[in-house]
Amino acid sequence: MQAVDAPSCDLSCDESLVHLDNVRQVQPEVLSTEKAQRMAEFFSALSDPHRLKLLSALAQQELCVCDLAAAVKMGESAVSHQLRVLRSQRLVTYRRQGRNVYYGLADDHIMSLYREVAAHLDE
Amino acid sequence: MQAVDAPSCDLSCDESLVHLDNVRQVQPEVLSTEKAQRMAEFFSALSDPHRLKLLSALAQQELCVCDLAAAVKMGESAVSHQLRVLRSQRLVTYRRQGRNVYYGLADDHIMSLYREVAAHLDE
DNA sequence: CAATCCTCTGAACAGGTGTTCAGTGGTAAC
DNA sequence: GTTACCACTGAACACCTGTTCAGAGGATTG
Numbered sequence: 369m370q371a372v373d374a375p376s377c378d379l380s381c382d383e384s385l386v387h388l389d390n391v392r393q394v395q396p397e398v399l400s401t402e403k404a405q406r407m408a409e410f411f412s413a414l415s416d417p418h419r420l421k422l423l424s425a426l427a428q429q430e431l432c433v434c435d436l437a438a439a440v441k442m443g444e445s446a447v448s449h450q451l452r453v454l455r456s457q458r459l460v461t462y463r464r465q466g467r468n469v470y471y472g473l474a475d476d477h478i479m480s481l482y483r484e485v486a487a488h489l490d491e
Numbered sequence: 492m493q494a495v496d497a498p499s500c501d502l503s504c505d506e507s508l509v510h511l512d513n514v515r516q517v518q519p520e521v522l523s524t525e526k527a528q529r530m531a532e533f534f535s536a537l538s539d540p541h542r543l544k545l546l547s548a549l550a551q552q553e554l555c556v557c558d559l560a561a562a563v564k565m566g567e568s569a570v571s572h573q574l575r576v577l578r579s580q581r582l583v584t585y586r587r588q589g590r591n592v593y594y595g596l597a598d599d600h601i602m603s604l605y606r607e608v609a610a611h612l613d614e
Numbered sequence: 615c616a617a618t619c620c621t622c623t624g625a626a627c628a629g630g631t632g633t634t635c636a637g638t639g640g641t642a643a644c
Numbered sequence: 645g646t647t648a649c650c651a652c653t654g655a656a657c658a659c660c661t662g663t664t665c666a667g668a669g670g671a672t673t674g
Contacts, residue, residue, distance in 0.1 A: 535631095539631085566633080566634070568633085568634070568635080569632075569633060569634075572632075572633080573632085587641090589641070589642070590640080590641050590642060591641095
């Protein structure tokens with residue numbers, strides 16, 4: 369995990385010979401490790417079919433954990449674990465009401481994201 | 492939302508009692524396992540910082556494997572393995588030219604996707 | 615307060631993921 | 645043909661992920 373911003377030696381290449389000009393041109397535009405990490409964690413939250421099912425259920429309406437579990441046919445514990453992941457990426461909101469905790473979609477970014485991806489996959 | 496006397500349930504619920512009406516309403520809209528799987532695989536391809544770096548490099552210009560390796564500071568073998576993943580989701584194109592194989596971004600869906608996510612993360 | 619319900623948590627285990635290493639195939643240069 | 649280079653592949657290994665199981669915390673009901 370080292371930063372890529374050092375101008376002195378931008379290539380530290382003991383590697384084989386490559387197209388130096390191309391590499392030097394592209395390298396400063398490469399996503400920083402930090403940003404790449406954050407973005408990867410976000411996509412990672414969406415990279416599980418069960419979590420996607422949960423989101424698609426929440427896209428319909430707010431639901432509590434046990435309803436979610438029934439809707440996607442998972443154990444309640446498993447659902448709880450997965451919701452933790454979705455929460456960590458701010459994909460869902462939750463509010464407590466009595467004994468239940470109701471979850472919902474965090475915002476509409478996710479739906480438009482969904483549509484983008486669905487479009488890509490239909491090709 | 493009031494509970495109603497449950498009609499014979501289409502939910503195969505040996506589970507605990509939940510809000511049957513909610514579940515029945517939502518369940519048919521839940522993403523099918525097949526679609527959820529495909530979508531998860533797509534997001535999974537984007538869920539690694541190194542792959543995101545590769546894509547950000549390719550967003551600049553077409554590059555061959557060894558240039559990519561130098562640009563993101565990975566081994567060439569590792570890059571090759573990761574490009575395989577990106578190829579499987581049609582995120583990149585490739586064409587052979589002499590001894591080199593040049594990779595590029597497959598289409599612009601990905602960039603707009605990138606921007607969506609970047610917007611979500613800046614909150 | 616005792617009992618019950620809903621949700622969350624931690625540990626343990628199976629399965630998946632990404633890297634390195636060694637080796638192969640294909641292309642160009644000599 | 646031989647050599648060198650570029651890219652790909654498979655195996656092995658460490659690491660991460662998601663499930664289940666058992667149990668704890670919080671809130672409501674009687």
